[in-house]
Amino acid sequence: MKLRTARAVCAVLAMFGVASSVHGLNWEQLPGPYTGEALGIFAAPSGSLFVGLEVGAVYRSDDGGDSWSHKSVGIESPFPTAFAASGTYVFAVTYYGHVYRTDDNGESWVRKDTGVTWGGADLGANMASHAGGVFLGTSAGGVFRTDDDGETWTQKNGGLPASAKVTRYAAIGSTLFAAVWNAGIYKTEDAGESWTLTPGSTTHPNDLVAAGSSLYVAHDSSVSRSGDGGATWxxxxxxxxxxxxLLATAGSVFVYVNTDGVYRTDNDGATWALKAAGLFSEATIYRFATDGTAAYIASMGGVFRTLDNGESWQGSQTGIVSAHVNGIYFSASDMYAATNQGVFHSGDGGFTWNARSAGLAYSVTETLVQADGYLLVGTSRGVYRSSDGGVSWVVSLDASPQHYDLTVHGSSVYIARNEGSPQNVARTSDGGATWEYVGTGLPSSGAGALLSTGSTLFVGLQQGVYRSEDNAASWTATSLTTGNVLDLAQSDGTLFAATETGLYRSADGDVWEESLAGSTYRVAEFADSVYVGIAGAGVFRSDDAGVTWVADNLGLEDYLALGKSFFRSMESDGTYLYAGTYAGGIFRSAAAPPVTVSITAPAADQVFPPGTTAATLTVDLENHASPGHWHWQLDSPFAASGVVAGNEVAAGTTSATIPGLTDGASHTVYVTLVEDQHSVLATPVEAPPPSR
Incomplete structure (x- = not known):
């Protein structure tokens, strides 16, 4: 009896119902750039530091901020903003009104906010330990206190105004002070059972800190001090x-002044000096903290630390992977990332990074390009240029709106700006030394994207796509006139426009049609396919110029599960596709290896002894991602696509028993890979007939 075998070669089908196709990419998260928007920071009694970042991320440092580790197990609410400690417990409060507690120094967290009522999202929520309890301040519910380490919370608003918005706490001895917005500074001497208003205090307190026996309050454009427990200011x-x-250290008080920087007084407020070396002047500071040795800042620009009482500040972010990566740019072996926390550089494909932000006043950077020997970067408040690869920057275009996209067209560089016409597009022909506005003829709406294709320059606006054939001397509208265009790309002659309402494509740049629904941010070509990032859904791929799409998210599952998945940049260096994310750093992927199945036993043309009625079928699976399994059947080929029958073998199993063999007969075994709904992953390929 002979048994003839067959071979099948296939790949993974995306399970998203967009189209039947194969996985093309395997994504991996790069180790950096190490940074992220830090919303809260806390020095715990244990000696550890905790910092809260976006999408529910808490990081911990056990070495004074030299390095950080992700410690968010159990936290399911985004934006941890404030912390407090009680004994061995540490508490964290999040933007959406959840309180979490850890009893193992951050290794795991449990929600503990029974009894707390919130007035909605609460970025200003804060906490303090006092008189054996923990106090929680909310933006609409006033004060809550727990005396049982968070098991229950009780509202303690006696004497406070209705719907009190508590912006900060500070304690001097047994007295706890609370800054209440639109009301003033209140104090309690009985652990919150009753509150009284301090006379003459400001009605707009932003922050409150105790420095020895003095109390400082930041309000409006001033700082006030009381040396008598709030009796006078x-x-x-x-x-x-x-x-x-505000921050108090040994002998000093610091204040952050919006857009001006950090100031310090060493003489009870008599004089103040700017102490902002190493900081972005336009990166909002959310919290200060001190552990007695160093002072720390949690800001839009990331985490910073000073070891010399503010004389200089340095980034303290190693290990924090939470960057908003708005732009990625390659120049030879150099890779640059434009982030909300400044510019970063890598010389090894994204595995090690260095900050390259010296001279930048603004942390939010959007786009990069190199021309005429200069590296240019668009920021939230202008354009900067560098002649030394980003080591230092100087102002190139000093203007306030965001600058979203830089592109080279002809002998000039153009930038899309969030400004009305003609300022929505600017041009430089001398490496950024001078600029001119060239948006005359465009609608008076912000520009977000540019694309150069031969002699044509396209610009994406909040009101669609326009084109110019004469280097921006004039502009012509296309059929796409809505959608807020965020990116433009070209692939094999087809143009793509990513908008907030969907992805559009065009064969001629004039007539556009929808290619894919959803809020699309970035689109790019890689390995003969087109890739687009869709808010909340991940990355999708088209192999037919945008006619059909499949999800291509292998390796992105954990990031997508955070619920805040936005792909803010997408670029290729020819070998890898890189995706810059919202609060997730950078992912990269090469084209995935082929997914194959091969029959290893029985051998082709194998002859079994007379009377054999069954044989063992063994297969070898290569690069077969879960979920998925395989089917086999005897003497009947599988269909080339769709749901198939046959004999199902579970995922992870590589052998099966073939019954029903007949003496003297020649049988053929067919094998195909299927996905979990039993659809063929790719067309089965039958092996050639054996030789006789």
Whole structure:
């Protein structure tokens, strides 16, 4: 009896119902750039530091901020903003009104907010330990206190105004002070059972801190001080911008002044000096903290630390992978990332990074390009240029709106700006030394994307796509006139426009049609396919110029599960496709290896002894991702596509028994890979007939 075998070669089908196709990419998260928007920071009694970042991320440092580890198990609510400690417990409160507690220094967290009522999302929620309990301040519910380490919380608003918005706590001895917005500074001497208003205090307190026996409050564009427990107040600092955050260290008090930077006083507020070396002047500071040795900042620009009482600040972010990566740019072996926390550089494909932000006043960077010997970066407040690969930057175009996209067209560089016409597009022909506005003829709406294709320059606006054939001397509308265009790309002659309402494609740049629904941010070509990032859904791929699409998210599952998945940049260096994310750093992928199945036993043309009625079928699976399994059947080929029958073999199993063999007969075994709904992953390929 002979048994003739067959071979099948196939790949993975995306399970998203967009189209039947194969996985093309395997994504991996790169180790950096190490940074992220830090919303809260806390020095725990254990000696550890905790920092809260977006999408529910808490990181812990056990070495004074030299390195950080992700410690978010159990936290399911985004934006941890404030912390407190009680004994061995550490508490964290999040933007969406959840309190979490850890009893193992952050290794795991449990929700503990029974009894707390919230007035909605609460970025200003704060906490403090006092008189054996933990106090929670909310934006609409006032004060809550727990005396049983978070098991229950009780509202303690006696004497406070209705719907009190508590912005901060500070304690001097047995007295706890609370800053209440639109009301003033209140104090309690009985652990929150009753509160009284301190006379003469500001009605707009942003922050409150105790320094020895003195109390400081930041309000409006001033700082006031009280040396008598709030009985009287005197203004000790007045500026031109809002004073929002305070910190007290041994002998000093710091204040963060919006857009101006950090100031310090060493003489009870008599004089103040700017102490912002190493900081972004336009990166909002959310919290200060000190562990007695160093002072720390949690800000839009990331985590910073000073070891010399503010004389200099350095980034303290190693291990934190939570960057908003708005732009990725390659120049030879150099890779640059434009993030909400400045510019970063890698010389090894994204595995090690260095900050390249010296001279940048603004942390939010959007786009990069190199021309005429200069590296240019668009930021939230202008364009900067560098002649040394980003080591240092100088102002190139000093203007306030965001600058979203830089592209080279002809002998000039163009930038899309969030400004009305003609300022929505600017051009430089001398490496950024001078600029001119060239948006005359465009609608008066912000521009978000540019694309150069031969002699044609396209611009994406909040009101669609326009084109110019004469280097921006004039502009012509296309059929796409809505959608807020965020990116433009070309693949084999087909143009793509990513918008907030969907992805559009065009064969001629004039007539556009929808290619894919959803809020699309970035689109790119890689390995003869087109890739697009869709908010909340991941990355999708088209192999037919945008006619059909499949999800291509292998390796992105954990990031997508965070619920805040936005792909803010997408670029290829020819070998890998890189995706910059919202609060997830950078992922990269090469084309995935082929997924194959081969029959290893029985051998082709194998002859079995007379009377054999069954044989063992063994297969070898290569690169077969879960979920998925395989089917086999005897003497009947599988269909080339769709749901198939046959004999199902579970995922992870590589052998099966073939019954029903007949003496003297020649049988053929067919094998195909299927996905979990029993659809063929790719067309089965039958082996050639054996030789006789």
């Amino acid at each position: 005197s203004v000790v600092y007045t500026g031109s911008n809002t004073c929002t955050r």
